[in-house]
Amino acid sequence: MNFLDKLAGAERANRSMLCVGLDPDPTRFPEAMRGDASRIFEFCAAIVDATRDLVIAFKPQIAYFAAHRAEDQLERLIAHIHRTAPDVPVILDAKRGDMGSTAEQYAREVFERYGADAATLSPFLGFDSIEPYLRHADKGVIVLCRTSNPGGADLQDERLASGDRLFEHIARLAAGRWNTTGQLGLVVGATFPAEIARVRELAPHVPLLIPGIGAQGGDAAATVRAGWRGDGDTTTAAIIVSSSRAVLYPADAGKGDFAAASRRAAEAARSELMAARHGVAS
Secondary structure, eight states, rough: HHOOOHHHHHHHHHOOOEEEEEEGGGSSSOOGGGOGGGGGGHHHHHHHHHHTOOSSSSEEEEHHHTTTTTTHHHHHHHHHHHHSSTTTTEEEEEEOOOOOOHHHHHIIIIIIIOSSSSEEEOOOOGGGGGGGHHHHHSSEEEEEEEEGEEEEHHHHHHTTTTTTTTHHHHHHHTTTTTOOOOOEEEEOOOTTTHHHHHHHHHHHHSOOEEEBBGGGOOOHHHHHHHOOOEEEEEHHHHHHHHHHHHEEEOOTTTTOOOOHHHHHHHHHHHHHHHHHHOOOOO
């Protein structure tokens, strides 16, 4: 299956829009493994096993592995997800952005070395920095558009000669001539629901990866109202709402099995998102 088919299948099977971000910080691990970077795989695999029937996707963030020389653990983790949750797509949050032969190598890294189903990219260098990823025609390419950090406005809100803000121009490109494989998506932060709605207006059929609920303060209900489109149980424009720290390190994690606590947090987030979705569809 291609990325969008896999995404749609996970959404239906798990009745979910929740993506669990895998951002392992050994200083926040349970006491028995705290500070031990050699146990990153063990920690993340336990979270995956506890939540795999609750999610639309998993999203490992490559920096949290590379900073601890744990790229081999990232390879093992993605292989583990493919083996134990084969119908759930893996989005590698790498935010790559380079041109020519360098982009070709990054695409090989993401899709061949790590085996991810999709990757996040920066569009700043233009289409020729994205095209090498699109040669992997069944893979997803998710382009930064309006990010969740406050400083994103420094560039993304700038007006172009056309009158569009930069993020609006990126949305138009992703919905149009850049989307040569039909597997392109956009990153739009949950902290800016008005911008989510604007991106959805400009790109009505591309998936949106929406980080920022939970620890970053994005509102789940507002996110769904702004970005999800469908009729009842039928989705016409998927959203992938990512939560990392709130699921990985829930407040009650110290009261027993940390993976069980993460499952409870994921169940609560999924339920909140689905309740908002029913409100949109009604």
